[in-house]
Amino acid sequence: xxxxxxxxxxxxxxxxxxxxxxxxxxxxxxxxxxxxxxxxxxxxxxxxxxxxxxxxxxxxxxxxxxxxxxxxxxxxxxxxxxxxxxxxxxxxxxxxxxxxxxxxxxxxxxxxxxxxxxxxxxxxxxxxxxxxxxxxxxxxxxxxxxxxxxxxxxxxxxxxxxxxxxxxxxxxxxxxxxxxxxxxxxxxxxxxxxxxxxxxxxxxxxxxxxxxxxxxxxxxxxxxxxxxxxxxxxxxxxxxxxxxxxxxxxxxxxxxxxxxxxxxxxxxxxxxxxxxxxxxxxxxxxxxxxxxxxxxxxxxxxxxxxxxxxxxxxxxxxxxxxxxxxxxxxxxxxxxxxxxxxxxxxxxxxxxxxxxxxxxxxxxxxxxxxxxxxxxxxxxxxxxxxxxxxxxxxxxxxxxxxxxxxxxxxxxxxxxxxxxxxxxxxxxxxxxxxxxxxxxxxxxxxxxxxxxxxxxxxxxx
Amino acid sequence: xxxxxxxxxxxxxxxxxxxxxxxxxxxxxxxxxxxxxxxxxxxxxxxxxxxxxxxxxxxxxxxxxxxxxxxxxxxxxxxxx
Numbered sequence: 001x002x003x004x005x006x007x008x009x010x011x012x013x014x015x016x017x018x019x020x021x022x023x024x025x026x027x028x029x030x031x032x033x034x035x036x037x038x039x040x041x042x043x044x045x046x047x048x049x050x051x052x053x054x055x056x057x058x059x060x061x062x063x064x065x066x067x068x069x070x071x072x073x074x075x076x077x078x079x080x081x082x083x084x085x086x087x088x089x090x091x092x093x094x095x096x097x098x099x100x101x102x103x104x105x106x107x108x109x110x111x112x113x114x115x116x117x118x119x120x121x122x123x124x125x126x127x128x129x130x131x132x133x134x135x136x137x138x139x140x141x142x143x144x145x146x147x148x149x150x151x152x153x154x155x156x157x158x159x160x161x162x163x164x165x166x167x168x169x170x171x172x173x174x175x176x177x178x179x180x181x182x183x184x185x186x187x188x189x190x191x192x193x194x195x196x197x198x199x200x201x202x203x204x205x206x207x208x209x210x211x212x213x214x215x216x217x218x219x220x221x222x223x224x225x226x227x228x229x230x231x232x233x234x235x236x237x238x239x240x241x242x243x244x245x246x247x248x249x250x251x252x253x254x255x256x257x258x259x260x261x262x263x264x265x266x267x268x269x270x271x272x273x274x275x276x277x278x279x280x281x282x283x284x285x286x287x288x289x290x291x292x293x294x295x296x297x298x299x300x301x302x303x304x305x306x307x308x309x310x311x312x313x314x315x316x317x318x319x320x321x322x323x324x325x326x327x328x329x330x331x332x333x334x335x336x337x338x339x340x341x342x343x344x345x346x347x348x349x350x351x352x353x354x355x356x357x358x359x360x361x362x363x364x365x366x367x368x369x370x371x372x373x374x375x376x377x378x379x380x381x382x383x384x385x386x387x388x389x390x391x392x393x394x395x396x397x398x399x400x401x402x403x404x405x406x407x408x409x410x411x412x413x414x415x416x417x418x419x420x421x422x423x424x425x426x427x428x429x430x431x432x433x434x435x436x437x438x439x440x441x442x443x444x445x446x447x448x449x450x451x452x453x454x455x456x457x458x459x460x461x
Numbered sequence: 462x463x464x465x466x467x468x469x470x471x472x473x474x475x476x477x478x479x480x481x482x483x484x485x486x487x488x489x490x491x492x493x494x495x496x497x498x499x500x501x502x503x504x505x506x507x508x509x510x511x512x513x514x515x516x517x518x519x520x521x522x523x524x525x526x527x528x529x530x531x532x533x534x535x536x537x538x539x540x541x542x
Contacts, residue, residue, distance in 0.1 A: 042535040060507050064500065105496040107488045113472075114487035145522070147515040429515075433526035440535045444525055453540035 009251055010116050016250045017120035023242025024127035028055065030235030031134040035141055037228030038359050040221070042440020043142045050146050054133045057150050058157035062126045064104055066158035070125065071099030073166035080174035083391050091172070124246040125165075128190055131243070133157035135194035136417070138359035140201060142208050143437050148424045155420050156197045164189045164412045168404060171274045175407070176385040177393050179400030184271045185247050185282070185320035187372035188408035195366015196413020199355065204421035205430060207356030209437055218350050221358070226305055233309040237290065240316060244286055244323075247272050248279060258387050275387045277324040288328040289319035292335030300343050307343060310360050314339040314368040321376035321401075325383065334375050342367040366413070370405045377401025464493050 032051050039047040058066075072090045074082060081088045093100050101108055101118060108118050133153035140149060168175035169189040175181035183189050212218055223229045248269050254276060255264040268276040293315015294308060301307035318338025319331040326334065346363035349355050357363065377398035386393040394400060424430040432441065440446070465471040471489070492499075 041539075057507075060503065064504060064507070104500050107493065107496065110488065110490050110496070112487035113489060145518060147511070147518055150511065150514075432522055435526040435529040436522050438532040439525060439528075439530045443528075443530055443535055443538075444521065446535055446538050446540070449540040450538035453542055 013250055014116040014120055017117070017124050017246060020242040020246035021120065021123045021127055024124070024131075024239045024246065026235045027127070027131050027239030027243065028134060030232040030237075030239060031131075031138065033228050033232030033235060034359065035138050035232075037225040037230075037232060038138070038223045039141045040224050040440070042442055042446070044442060045445055046146065046441035047141050050141075050144070050149050051134060051137045053146065053150060054137060054153040054157065055130060057154055058129050058133050059126060061154045061158035062122075062129050063109070064158075066129060066162050067102040067109075067122050067125065068099050068104065069159065069162040070166045070170070071102045073163055074170045074172040074174060076167070076174050080177045082172050083388060084172060127246070128165075128186070128243070129157040129161065132161040132190050132194040132197075135191070135361050135365045136198040136201065139198040139357045139361040140205060141358045142441070143431055144201075144205060145429060145432055148421075148430045151424065152197075152201060152417070152420060155416060156194055160197065160412045160416050161190060161193050164193050164408055168408070169272055171272070171386065171388070175400075175404055176273065177391075179404050180385045180394035180396045181400055181404040182273075182376060182380060182383070182385050182396045183321045183373065183404070184273070184277070184324035185244055187317055187319075187321035187369040187376070188405060190369075191317045191320070191365040192369030192373065192405060192408040193413040195362045195364075195369055196409035197417035198357070199349075199362045199366060200414040200417025200419075201421040202355050202357060202362070203353075203418055204425050207354060208358065209434065211356045212354055216351075216354065218354075218356075223306055230305055230309050233313060236313060237316075240313075241286070244282055245279065248277065248282070249274065250279070254387065258389070271324045273386055275324070275384070282323055284328045285319060285323040285326055285331040286316060288332040289315045289323065289335035291315070292332035293318070293339040295332075296336035296339040297343065300340050307360070310364045311339040311343065314342045314364045317365060317368045318342075318372035318375070320369075321372045322380050325380055330379065334372065334379070337375065338368040338371040341371050366409060370409050373401050373405040373408070374398070377404075462491055464489055464491055 028051075032048055035051055036044055036048050072092060074091060075088045077090045078088045082091050085091055085093075091099055100106060102122075103109065108115055109122075111119070133156050136152060136156055137149065167173050168181045168183055169186065170176075173181070181188075208221065210219065211221060248271055250269055251267060252270050252274065254260070254266045254268060254270065254274070257274065260266065266276075269279050271277050290312045294312040296315065297311020298308045301311070315332075315335030315338065319326060319334045322334075323331055342363040345367045346357065346360055349362070350357070355362070377396065377400065380396045381398060383396045384393065385396050421430060431437075436443075
């Protein structure tokens with residue numbers, strides 16, 4: 001950085017991503033509040049610890065191998081060649097875009113004066129990883145062991161969502177080239193994938209004791225503290241602003257990048273695929289899709305606060321795939337449609353398959369994400385999936401987006417979640433003992449606190 | 462141990478007429494070159510954490526399951542600080 005303008009661009013970009021990381025921290029705060037609010041008193045402290053401990057587990061594994069996977073796998077491998085290396089193998093070298101930048105043994109993965117971006121970009125993606133794991137966490141409360149959840153959190157947070165991001169959320173990803181996949185703000189790559197993963201785990205884990213009557217009728221185990229749940233969801237909304245901003249590149253000259261001609265410059269913000277959008281426009285779409293979700297959820301749930309707040313989130317998630325290009329009113333309508341489908345599917349799946357999704361995570365993230373991808377395929381039909389014209393990228397289309405949704409929800413979500421949960425279950429490590437679930441995970445802590453309280457209150461010196 | 466002992470020297474290392482303006486001495490953390498060993502230590506710490514906390518949790522769950530206080534027992538032990 002030797003000229004002032006160049007330095008300003010770099011430092012601005014560095015600070016931009018740093019701000020998004022701080023904002024996205026609120027997503028995790030929100031998820032913790034939400035889960036504790038939804039769990040019963042006797043499980044509170046373990047519920048909080050389960051979600052909290054995913055922070056270090058996903059962080060260290062993201063450093064060890066998660067970031068490396070993102071940069072290594074855009075070709076599949078062996079599905080479509082990279083536009084950088086022109087090879088279909090793992091992208092292991094070649095400068096920017098290659099995973100040598102993410103090698104945990106490389107000096108660039110540490111503080112260095114020649115690089116101001118890799119660390120904040122790593123952190124922004126890491127916060128997405130926490131979100132993926134946290135989505136799964138809420139569905140499993142009150143009956144999973146912390147050990148098993150830790151393994152599952154690493155699997156979704158540092159492996160499976162990373163693979164799908166490499167395939168479908170990378171300018172060089174094979175899903176863009178062959179399927180015309182488009183998912184600007186991660187309806188699929190985070191939400192459908194994590195929702196599918198949660199469903200796979202739930203299918204093995206089973207319901208909380210008492211959730212279903214002997215005749216199979218579901219019973220409502222309502223949130224113990226609806227206010228904490230609602231504030232938690234407000235925090236998630238707030239963090240989602242940071243997520244949207246983090247999915248963009250804030251300033252980029254597309255003129256030379258796209259080969260628009262000698263001396264032609266076009267400075268803009270871009271999405272993750274390096275196609276142009278504006279922070280201004282996506283802000284409108286964010287708010288309009290939030291509104292569409294809130295309006296629809298309030299109506300369909302007859303004003304239930306838990307579902308109304310969740311519906312706002314489902315609205316954003318549904319519209320996210322195409323929110324870089326939609327009109328705000330399209331974003332609102334799409335958000336509303338996704339929310340209604342997610343709500344209906346939640347109760348249908350609960351009754352039909354006896355799935356106990358304690359916080360509606362599979363619905364709000366998984367089903368809404370899948371619906372958002374499918375709608376995006378129709379509404380953006382014919383748009384280019386990449387700005388690198390002439391390099392063999394398919395246009396956005398409904399079939400490609402439906403296949404993409406299947407890959408996200410089932411191939412990289414449900415199946416890995418189911419298989420890993422089966423292995424943990426087979427080893428007797430997945431679920432807590434029945435007696436503990438009935439007594440409450442916090443029983444020993446509560447008993448110790450009660451003894452302490454009695455000792456203190458009966459003393460006079 | 463120290464990667465740099467003078468900021469002036471560090472920021473001007475290897476700058477010649479061909480690379481003028483380029484900062485080539487980027488790394489400033491201690492023990493540059495030991496990244497592989499640091500990774501190995503990190504992985505060992507991470508895996509050991511799983512083993513230790515798994516054993517602790519299994520022990521705690523076993524004890525509580527044996528005690529089996531029942532679904533409503535916790536209502537009698539809520540601390541009222």
